[in-house]
Amino acid sequence: MDFTWTPEQEALRAEAREVASDAVRRHGRANDSWINGWSREFAQELGERGWIGLTWPRDFGGQARPAIDRLIIGEELIKAGAPIGAMWFADRQMGPTLMTYGRPDQQAEFLPDILAGRSVWCIGMSEPNAGSDLASLKTMAVRDGDDWVINGQKIWTSFGEVADYCYLICRTSTEGPPHAGISEIIVPMDTPGIEVRPIKDMTTNRHFCEVFYTDVRVPVANLVGTEGGAFKQTMRQLEHERGGIDRLVSNYALYCIARDRADTSDPRVRAEIARLETKYRIGRILVIREVLRQAPSGFSAATKCFCTEHEWDVAQFVARTLGAEATIWNDVTQGLAYAPGYTIMGGTSNVMRNILGERVLGLPR
Numbered sequence: 001m002d003f004t005w006t007p008e009q010e011a012l013r014a015e016a017r018e019v020a021s022d023a024v025r026r027h028g029r030a031n032d033s034w035i036n037g038w039s040r041e042f043a044q045e046l047g048e049r050g051w052i053g054l055t056w057p058r059d060f061g062g063q064a065r066p067a068i069d070r071l072i073i074g075e076e077l078i079k080a081g082a083p084i085g086a087m088w089f090a091d092r093q094m095g096p097t098l099m100t101y102g103r104p105d106q107q108a109e110f111l112p113d114i115l116a117g118r119s120v121w122c123i124g125m126s127e128p129n130a131g132s133d134l135a136s137l138k139t140m141a142v143r144d145g146d147d148w149v150i151n152g153q154k155i156w157t158s159f160g161e162v163a164d165y166c167y168l169i170c171r172t173s174t175e176g177p178p179h180a181g182i183s184e185i186i187v188p189m190d191t192p193g194i195e196v197r198p199i200k201d202m203t204t205n206r207h208f209c210e211v212f213y214t215d216v217r218v219p220v221a222n223l224v225g226t227e228g229g230a231f232k233q234t235m236r237q238l239e240h241e242r243g244g245i246d247r248l249v250s251n252y253a254l255y256c257i258a259r260d261r262a263d264t265s266d267p268r269v270r271a272e273i274a275r276l277e278t279k280y281r282i283g284r285i286l287v288i289r290e291v292l293r294q295a296p297s298g299f300s301a302a303t304k305c306f307c308t309e310h311e312w313d314v315a316q317f318v319a320r321t322l323g324a325e326a327t328i329w330n331d332v333t334q335g336l337a338y339a340p341g342y343t344i345m346g347g348t349s350n351v352m353r354n355i356l357g358e359r360v361l362g363l364p365r
């Protein structure tokens, strides 16, 4: 495939690059900045520019711009390490989910603040015994009058400590097969009964958290979509999560640092750089196909797998290039220590391969 960008797209890229480098100057560079880069201020600036909800229909307050524009902006912001964590989940997932499954009153209540970069969302899916096997989740919401009463525990909830809302995936029934009886409920994080315990990971980051729910009451109206029928909704949400540019360029800044320092007089190093550059191009084409909705249904699992395994490869290259220096603690080595997360978050590579085999290729289980 050979393609060129239009002059308007090139101009947008240049603008995004400028915005990104200004943000990095003011806030510092984050590795994997859509999950580790945090600034409410910058999220609101992006909202003012109309860069949140860029592709959403105008009826929902969006800009109705082509999906490729969002890819261009996202690519430049993440490659530079600009702190977009405070808006990314809501822009990528919660907004599209609410537009598809939410009621008009929910859309009116939640979308404007998302668009303005004013509300921060976390995603409460994983539990200590339900990660890949999401259908085995146990956090329970029981109806009591006009409220849901929620009890249970989530883990790895990124931004649990700072979010305004949790998009909670929980069980509202234990009847039938495991994937039945799962619902999605919006939970304001200041509701009494929520206890958040941040987990400090080995990179010293503490974005993900354990979140305990004890008799947490939220209005029945906070249910999104079909009661007990959310498994399909959640799978759709994961499609939004898996096929984007955020899965390819999270550690691109580290790659540039290493590439500039690599000993290119060594043909093995040149071959390695050529291999990584090739994989960047392949990954980008896979992502573009997802963004343009030209990929087969479910294929985002393969895209996520390829792209995040490439990010892991990049980390290995950076480590080899730095040599002994990779053992000194700084922002580069912090990025290296973080690298195992790429192929885990959003669904592990093993699970992505299962999806590809079973759902896309139709192979026997």
Ligand SMILES: Cc1cc2nc3c(=O)[nH]c(=O)nc-3n(C[C@H](O)[C@H](O)[C@H](O)COP(=O)(O)OP(=O)(O)OC[C@H]3O[C@@H](n4cnc5c(N)ncnc54)[C@H](O)[C@@H]3O)c2cc1C
Residues within 6 Å of the ligand: 122, 123, 124, 125, 126, 127, 128, 129, 130, 131, 132, 133, 155, 156, 157, 158, 159, 208, 341, 342, 344, 345, 346, 347, 348, 349, 350, 351, 354
């Ligand atoms: C940086 C980071 C941020 C995260 N943020 C969030 C968040 O905001 N919200 C949230 O809800 N979760 C979040 N997660 C959790 C993430 O979604 C889970 O870690 C992931 O789904 C895997 O689940 P698990 O950790 O329970 O591992 P498990 O499911 O226990 O898997 C353990 C191992 O078994 C393998 N395995 C499991 N099942 C199969 C199978 N059927 N076939 C083959 N192999 C299998 C896996 O590949 C893995 O190697 C985050 C994780 C990371 C690393």
